[in-house]
Amino acid sequence: MKLLxxxxxxxFFCIPFFFSCKVVKPTYYFKNLGxxxxxxxxxxxxxxKIKQGDELNITVTSLSKEEDAVFNNYLSPGLSIKEExxxxxxxxxxxxxxxxxxxxxxxxxxxxxxxxxxxxEKNLLPYLKDPIVNVQFSNHKITIIGEVGxxxxxxxxxxxxxxxDLLAQSGNLTANAMVTDILIIREKESSxxxxxxxxxxxxxxxNSPFYxxxxxxxxxxxxxxxxxxxxxxxxxxxxxxxxxxxxLATALIIYQTFFRK
Numbered sequence: 368m369k370l371l372x373x374x375x376x377x378x379f380f381c382i383p384f385f386f387s388c389k390v391v392k393p394t395y396y397f398k399n400l401g402x403x404x405x406x407x408x409x410x411x412x413x414x415x416k417i418k419q420g421d422e423l424n425i426t427v428t429s430l431s432k433e434e435d436a437v438f439n440n441y442l443s444p445g446l447s448i449k450e451e452x453x454x455x456x457x458x459x460x461x462x463x464x465x466x467x468x469x470x471x472x473x474x475x476x477x478x479x480x481x482x483x484x485x486x487x488e489k490n491l492l493p494y495l496k497d498p499i500v501n502v503q504f505s506n507h508k509i510t511i512i513g514e515v516g517x518x519x520x521x522x523x524x525x526x527x528x529x530x531x532d533l534l535a536q537s538g539n540l541t542a543n544a545m546v547t548d549i550l551i552i553r554e555k556e557s558s559x560x561x562x563x564x565x566x567x568x569x570x571x572x573x574n575s576p577f578y579x580x581x582x583x584x585x586x587x588x589x590x591x592x593x594x595x596x597x598x599x600x601x602x603x604x605x606x607x608x609x610x611x612x613x614x615l616a617t618a619l620i621i622y623q624t625f626f627r628k
Contacts, residue, residue, distance in 0.1 A: 392408070396531070398568035414479040415504075415526045415582070422506040423457045423465065423475070424524070425487070429495035438461050438495075441468040456505060469494055480504075480525070511537050513588035514544035528580050530565070530572075543590045550587040551577050 417423070459504035463476020470490050470552050475483050480502040491498040512518045516538020521528075530549070540546060546567050553561045554625040563577045580586070607611040 396567050397570045397572075399517050400570040404570075415507075417459055417475045417478050417480070417483065419459055419461055419463060419465075419476055419610065420506075421459045421504060423459065423474075423483075424501075424503045424505045425457055425467075426501045427487075427491065427495065427498055428545070429491075431491050431495045431497040432496050438468050438491075454577035479527040504582070508586050509533060509582070509586065511588070513584040513586075514541040514590050516541065523580070524583055526579075527624075529578055530567070530580060530586065533580060533586060539586060545591040548589065548591065551588065553577070553581060554583050564599065 369548055375400045381439050397514060406429055418488070427435050429435055457467070457475075459465055463474055465475045466472055467487070467490075470487075472484075473486065475491065478486070484500045484502045484518050487500045488498050491500070505524070507523040508520050508521045509523050509528060515534065517536075519537060521533065521536060530551075534540060547569075549565050551563045551565065553563065555561050563575075565577055606608070
């Protein structure tokens with residue numbers, strides 16, 4: 368009995384430690400990718416076209432600092448609020464035009480950001496010395512929810528944001544994430560939505576049109592139900608085992624203290 372008690376006492380205090388330990392299997396991206404591999408992207412990412420209803424952040428820098436301030440603080444028609452410290456907002460009207468200080472109406476609809484940048488820089492030459500224009504979207508966003516470190520909605524200022532970029536900014540996948548089945552919901556024309564499942568263990572995703580995200584995409588990272596179920600069973604087993612062994616150790620202590628002569 369003394370030997371049993373010597374074993375039970377340390378076990379009583381060590382049980383919580385042992386049952387709190389958890390082995391988490393790592394998550395692998397592009398698991399089937401061979402070593403030292405070169406992949407040529409077949410899918411070509413097209414630059415987004417500016418369209419009606421888009422909001423653009425446009426900033427101007429030149430050697431004419433005072434005039435820069437006038438352009439960058441101009442309030443575009445259709446936008447009633449300009450946040451302090453942000454770029455100037457320009458709403459693309461129904462006719463595809465935006466209105467700039469001194470230049471007036473400029474056709475932005477149907478152009479890419481770089482095409483609009485070149486047109487604005489040319490039109491600003493009579494007013495500014497060596498103007499440089501930066502154009503970004505301010506109303507484009509991407510949403511990520513589910514098994515990631517930080518579910519959130521991110522602004523998409525330019526065209527090239529990959530699924531990997533988004534995951535990195537969102538705290539990566541959790542241990543329970545279904546890495547082989549990431550759902551992307553994409554808005555299409557005529558108020559329809561397209562649902563696409565991608566496998567991040569497969570390097571073929573590099574050639575998917577869904578590798579680079581588009582404005583208003585929703586990325587859903589669902590849990591691996593099998594892994595979650597196994598984890599729940601493991602926790603339940605731990606709890607039952609811990610209660611049993613702690614009860615056994617307590618019974619031995621009581622017996623040794625009060626009943627053994």
